[in-house]
Amino acid sequence: MSTTPLPNIEVQNLSYKFQDGSDGLQDVGMSLPAGSRTLLIGANGAGKTTLLRLLSGKRLAPNDTIAVGGKDPFKDTLEGVTYLGVEWVLNSIVRTDIDVPTLLASVGGNAFPERRDELVEILDIDLRWRMHAVSDGERRRVQLAMGLLRPWQVLLLDEITVDLDLLSRSNFLAFLKRETETRSCTIVYATHILDNLAQWPTHLAHMHLGKVKALGSVESFHSQVPEWTSENSRLGELVLKWLKEDMASRGPRNGRGNQGKTYQSLEGIGGYGQEKPVDK
Numbered sequence: 001m002s003t004t005p006l007p008n009i010e011v012q013n014l015s016y017k018f019q020d021g022s023d024g025l026q027d028v029g030m031s032l033p034a035g036s037r038t039l040l041i042g043a044n045g046a047g048k049t050t051l052l053r054l055l056s057g058k059r060l061a062p063n064d065t066i067a068v069g070g071k072d073p074f075k076d077t078l079e080g081v082t083y084l085g086v087e088w089v090l091n092s093i094v095r096t097d098i099d100v101p102t103l104l105a106s107v108g109g110n111a112f113p114e115r116r117d118e119l120v121e122i123l124d125i126d127l128r129w130r131m132h133a134v135s136d137g138e139r140r141r142v143q144l145a146m147g148l149l150r151p152w153q154v155l156l157l158d159e160i161t162v163d164l165d166l167l168s169r170s171n172f173l174a175f176l177k178r179e180t181e182t183r184s185c186t187i188v189y190a191t192h193i194l195d196n197l198a199q200w201p202t203h204l205a206h207m208h209l210g211k212v213k214a215l216g217s218v219e220s221f222h223s224q225v226p227e228w229t230s231e232n233s234r235l236g237e238l239v240l241k242w243l244k245e246d247m248a249s250r251g252p253r254n255g256r257g258n259q260g261k262t263y264q265s266l267e268g269i270g271g272y273g274q275e276k277p278v279d280k
């Protein structure tokens, strides 16, 4: 009998404060089955990165609030959890004068030669590249191959596809989908870019101001967007609706009270003399 736990993600009553005392997350609960592909949706500052970092075990969550594959990700330092986010993108090793085969070998490529070759093909990587002399998108493709090489059970992605061209991104997303369909693994992906994603997620989680406002299977949200024009705009329409509602409930970051002051100080530095608020 296999002893590998199913990579489901369970979060309950998770509240998190930053060191400065401000609220990061408030009473978050989510239950994501093994094999699911969840899109984490929310405006800038909604709490997506904060949640992903807690799920990855990079930050300490309160006791008994998070279980990934039945374990606490912080205490148990889970082997099969891969978190690809900003720090990972900024890692300087991928900007040095080093070749691709050496880099892939350094993260265990030789132990997984089939995966390595598949990723090189899918991400259209030229093994002759030297990393100090590639474009941002090419560098990102090599980084993704490095990050995905080891067969993870849980993959936490914090928007890392911004530099990819449309075809590379499409291939990359198709690869991830195949992974969840052919072996036991689970993905949570925070993104603002909805291209190629219409058929991708199994679940959606909508975050707003540190809370999960809605969570469910993609089908469960179908009734929320009555005017779908095409399959591809369906997810986009839903997300746009959510973000507009969030903006309306939060209000603009710089309310009316600030406007007169801002314009006055701009006037003071010259060049914006005409730009006075119409009404105060």
Ligand SMILES: Nc1ncnc2c1ncn2[C@@H]1O[C@H](COP(=O)(O)OP(=O)(O)OP(=O)(O)O)[C@@H](O)[C@H]1O
Binding pocket: 018, 019, 020, 022, 023, 024, 042, 043, 044, 045, 046, 047, 048, 049, 050, 051
């Ligand atoms: N170390 C910190 N200390 C205090 N506040 C923080 C800290 N890190 C983030 N925040 C605040 O927490 C909120 C959530 O940040 P987070 O990075 O999780 O948002 P996000 O949904 O990932 O946003 P984006 O889409 O812009 O990446 C933001 O308002 C942010 O300013």
